[in-house]
Amino acid sequence: MTAEPPPTTVPSGIPALEATTPTPRAELPELLIITGMSGAGRTRAAAVLEDLDWYVVDNLPARLLPEVVGMMTRSAGGVQRLAAVVDVRGRELFGDLAEVVDTLRTAGIAYRILFLDASDQVLVQRFEAVRRPHPLQGEGRILDGIAAEREIMHSVRERADVVIDTSDLNVHDLARAVRLAVVGGDEDALRINVLSFGFKYGIPLDADHVADVRFLANPYWVTELRHLTGKDEPVRDYVLGLDGARVFVDRYAFALEPVLSGYVEEDKRYATIAVGCTGGKHRSVALSEALAAVLRERGHRVVVSHRDLGRE
Structure with a gap:
């Protein structure tokens, strides 16, 4: 007959861990x-x-x-x-x-x-x-x-x-x-949140930087684009095809580099870059996605969120 293994002993007063099926490492x-x-x-x-x-x-x-x-x-x-x-x-x-x-x-x-x-x-x-x-x-x-x-x-x-x-x-x-x-x-890397928003709903309270992209033509006034958002390809192509849009994204990302490096040196772990247009549906959404892509290419950890997308 095979002897039963002795029970595991623990110091007095210390609860034993419940015996269960071994958990994968x-x-x-x-x-x-x-x-x-x-x-x-x-x-x-x-x-x-x-x-x-x-x-x-x-x-x-x-x-x-x-x-x-x-x-x-x-x-x-x-x-x-x-x-x-x-x-x-x-x-x-x-x-x-x-x-x-x-x-x-x-x-x-x-x-x-x-x-x-x-x-x-x-x-x-x-x-x-x-x-x-x-x-x-x-x-x-x-x-x-x-x-x-x-x-x-x-x-x-x-x-x-x-x-x-x-x-x-x-x-x-x-x-x-x-x-x-x-x-x-x-x-150890800085975590960046690129946040689109609509100025008519207010500036995000937690924004570290705010970019105003209302200098670009508004797709809202283009009938076939009005019902779409900046995440849809027709709107994205329209916005990024406007004069100054690509230049803005590239230069803004470049301008942020010393700021983001400084945040790391000062032990700031999170940064919110807010990009706003009138309603937060077209221009800010498309440019937030484009800005996030450029920052990722530069080696940053980036998430994108759209605060006012879906609002009427």
Whole structure:
């Protein structure tokens, strides 16, 4: 008789992941544990991950990680990238972290640990700048709290997949370092939304740049084009065939290059380029599509949306 395999044991007080049919590797959720020294930039790192469409949970007790990950694996079409901020604010529960990550590894859950650190001097300066005590300071000094935290964090730092020293980094440098460490360079590019609209419905509130293309003849006054839109070939050909249309698209794209490069340097991740005509149906739609095509040819990540298309 074949002996039954022994059950998987987990540390006391930590829920076991439910035994299920193995999930294909490509469908497993991705887990990033963000931890490190208080004042080293965990909040900023979490915000960067949110901007990259990760689901972020802040101040999660370590022992709840298997439970949250288990919910992710059982959720069809649910969260696939979870970033959990685990730190000494919940110090009574923080000691479970080392055992918890061993449990995750046994269960086949892929995870990485991102550890943020900084020198004692810098951490003291940051706490003094915001006039807040260190969470482990108690009745002592800020340095006492930092020393206590370093002792608690030592074993976790040794396990970290990535350690980022933020001592000499500003918020933009830190954001770039986190993106590079977590997702590489692919998601570091600026995301551009080219948005067509009609001036008679108002300028988009979130537009970073607004281009007015009402200098071109309006296809609305061409009977056979009136019922069509700028996404239809006859209107597109008509608009782009007008004097100045192609020149406008090419020169506007060229003029945007230093602006878009500057956005990347200043850690701006999204930009909305609004292109408007009278009703947002013909000229702005055709030129938005053309502008997006040129920007893509220049290597940018671009989506196109048409705010007022379909309005009467």
